[in-house]
Amino acid sequence: MVRVATVNQIIPFSCVDGPGSRLVIFLQGCNFNCKNCHNPHTIDMCDSCGDCVATCPVGALSLSLSEVTEAVITKPRVLWDSDKCTQCDTCLSTCPKQSSPKTRQYSVPQMLELIRSQVHFINGITVSGGEATLQLPFIIELFQAIKASPDLKHLSCMIDSNGYLSESGWEQVMPYLDGAMIDLKSWQQHTHHYITGRDNHRVFISLKLLAAEGKLYEIRLLYIPRVSDFDNEINAVAGYLSQLPASVRVKLNAFQHHGVTGEARQWGTCSEQQMQQLAAQLSQRGVRNLVLPNVYL
Numbered sequence: 559m560v561r562v563a564t565v566n567q568i569i570p571f572s573c574v575d576g577p578g579s580r581l582v583i584f585l586q587g588c589n590f591n592c593k594n595c596h597n598p599h600t601i602d603m604c605d606s607c608g609d610c611v612a613t614c615p616v617g618a619l620s621l622s623l624s625e626v627t628e629a630v631i632t633k634p635r636v637l638w639d640s641d642k643c644t645q646c647d648t649c650l651s652t653c654p655k656q657s658s659p660k661t662r663q664y665s666v667p668q669m670l671e672l673i674r675s676q677v678h679f680i681n682g683i684t685v686s687g688g689e690a691t692l693q694l695p696f697i698i699e700l701f702q703a704i705k706a707s708p709d710l711k712h713l714s715c716m717i718d719s720n721g722y723l724s725e726s727g728w729e730q731v732m733p734y735l736d737g738a739m740i741d742l743k744s745w746q747q748h749t750h751h752y753i754t755g756r757d758n759h760r761v762f763i764s765l766k767l768l769a770a771e772g773k774l775y776e777i778r779l780l781y782i783p784r785v786s787d788f789d790n791e792i793n794a795v796a797g798y799l800s801q802l803p804a805s806v807r808v809k810l811n812a813f814q815h816h817g818v819t820g821e822a823r824q825w826g827t828c829s830e831q832q833m834q835q836l837a838a839q840l841s842q843r844g845v846r847n848l849v850l851p852n853v854y855l
């Protein structure tokens with residue numbers, strides 16, 4: 559059986575998703591349901607209900623025919639014609655599941671071909687999402703193939719994750735993983751649960767495991783004034799961050815409204831001054847390697 563991944567988007571060149579210049583693969587599907595999600599149409603998987611097909615103004619969506627074999631009848635799948643698509647996003651606002659029909663299936667050989675087309679311009683690849691690790695078997699096969707290819711093995715292989723993957727999952731990918739960027743979305747369990755729909759104990763286990771293996775490249779804290787609790791819990795947060803290995807980047811992200819839907823639209827955004835205050839509080843308590851946003855939009 560050929561292993562494929564459901565991909566929402568591929569950015570051939572990024573400077574903000576890990577070290578150096580990177581090709582970034584955004585996989586569809588997430589196991590968190592963050593109120594602040596900037597790309598909520600990456601959370602759910604399309605079930606090909608077909609509701610969006612008729613709403614596309616340029617006929618870029620269609621339903622495949624059912625396939626009938628002796629054993630099974632497969633139901634129609636929604637098909638997306640990227641050449642016709644004008645990116646108007648009408649389909650996204652139609653979808654009752656907050657999913658997207660604008661995804662593609664990639665096999666590992668197809669992804670390797672794409673990476674080879676960019677190999678002279680990048681230092682590595684990052685698999686992100688959605689939540690990348692929901693498609694872990696694909697990631698492992700892809701990283702294995704990169705490490706085994708003489709023309710690709712110099713590329714670093716990184717994962718950008720919400721940290722919910724189990725220890726056994728990390729252990730499977732660890733031999734082929736060069737580093738991970740992990741989100742810590744709140745300090746207290748109840749705040750984390752309110753924002754994401756899940757608690758954060760598995761996030762802390764992932765951070766500990768990756769730090770011990772020397773593979774925690776970056777921890778990311780999203781600061782949502784009066785919602786996330788990093789300022790209320792500043793001593794505990796600073797104490798935790800300052801015991802991480804000195805090489806770990808502590809990246810502070812400022813909440814903004816871009817792409818956000820629902821009640822989080824009513825939350826206040828994070829200004830540069832608020833971000834600087836949080837950074838100063840952390841720095842005074844011994845946190846090193848802080849990285850602040852370049853823009854506040």
Ligand code: SF4
Pocket residue numbers: 613614615616617618619638642643644645646647648649650660
């Ligand atoms: S974003 Fe593309 S596929 Fe979706 S409705 Fe608009 S043109 Fe059609």
Ligand code: SF4
Pocket residue numbers: 603604605606607608609610611636649652653654655656657658659
């Ligand atoms: S994207 Fe949504 S509306 Fe369109 S077929 Fe998939 S589940 Fe149905």
